[in-house]
Amino acid sequence: MTTVDPYPAARHRPGGHRITPVASDRWPDVTAVPGASWPVRALTASVVERALRRLPLRVRFADGTALGLGGPLIEVHDPKAFHSRVGTHGLIGFGESYMAGEWDAPDLVSALTVLATHAADLIPPWLQRMRGLWAQRQPGTQRSTPDGSRSNISCHYDLFALFLDETLTYSAAVFRGFPADWSLLPTAQHRKIDRLLDLAEVREGTRLLEIGTGWGELALRAAARGAHVTSLALSKEQRALALERVRGAGYADRVAVGLCDYREARGTYDAVVGVEMTEAVGAEFWPVYFRTVEDRLVPGGRAALQAVTMSHERMPASRDTHTWIQKYIFPGRLIPSTRAIEETARAAGLTVVSRDDFGAHYAETLRLWRERFTDRADSVASLGFDKAFRRLWTFYLAYSEAGFRSGHLDVHQYLLVKETPTR
Structure with missing residues (x-):
């Protein structure tokens, strides 16, 4: 080189x-x-x-x-x-x-x-x-169209295993107290997933649609409850590993992982779950995303969504501006405000039932990831990643942690319910 x-x-x-x-x-x-x-x-x-x-x-x-x-x-x-x-x-x-x-x-x-x-x-x-x-301005090539979303997903996730815990979960965990120890992270990630599944009332026989597979941990937890899960992935690598984990756990008859965009989903479900997907779809497609959630739910069905948010006043400045994180980490990403989420969800026919915030828990999650990444610097270097790459990820993790510690960012779990038609 x-x-x-x-x-x-x-x-x-x-x-x-x-x-x-x-x-x-x-x-x-x-x-x-x-x-x-x-x-x-x-x-x-x-x-x-x-x-x-x-x-x-x-x-x-x-x-x-x-x-x-x-x-x-x-x-x-x-x-x-x-x-x-x-x-x-x-x-x-x-x-x-x-x-x-x-x-x-x-x-x-x-x-x-x-x-x-x-x-x-x-x-x-x-x-x-x-x-x-x-x-x-944001490059047009990073718009979260169906083809653009597939391209964007390939820009990240592949290297997250360098600092994730054994659940391979890349989103905010929920801890019982601070400061947290690395050994507590898997349990905290399960606690976050279980809270979402509880919100969606996922139980034996529930037909569940998951938008965004990750590496399959939520699908595994839902299948363990007896749910029948359809999970949507954009990354071939993520889908392959998720299916491998599903088969290893003995849930192949309960979990199907499709390689498709959320807009391509079909059928109806008792519940829909999505973890930190709202940020990834882009403001242009928020109405489509929430309309898709509404379309896929049966009347009275429940959607449990986890989303990172920023203040509504500062969101317009970020809407069209190209940022460092978009350039190097998450192409096409825009963090919504709680107001934007709730207004768009209601316009799609969904009732906002509850919203719980836990931004301090994301800061703690990011701290553990950052320290893990730093501790494994030699491993990162041995895989061929140069100093600029290591500084990129150190900066990203610290920058994100600072966003939550300052209150500039927050994270919420939402419960949305599809309205039941009245006669």
């Missing part, structure tokens, strides 16, 4: 920091620093300085500049590259700068939590009003 040094004159930083070359063929946008003009860098530096001076952070730049009111430390090793990336690509550039090793934080989660808590105040109002001019 070829490597290049984008900053040959700046490899050794004050304090002994050395920026490691990044593979140019795999990470072209990380390797190449945008050619931002001096006015862009100067404006960015001014905006960044104005924001950081008012935050409970300590930010040290390699040129000796220090900003902030005190708190978690951020060290910017290459200010010129950092300001060029942020000035040209905003938050995408901020994440790519971390991947490139141009800045670090000893306690990354705490630093990102401060930034997430004050996210609404980081950009001056006059610059926010010009967002349409500088914010990147």
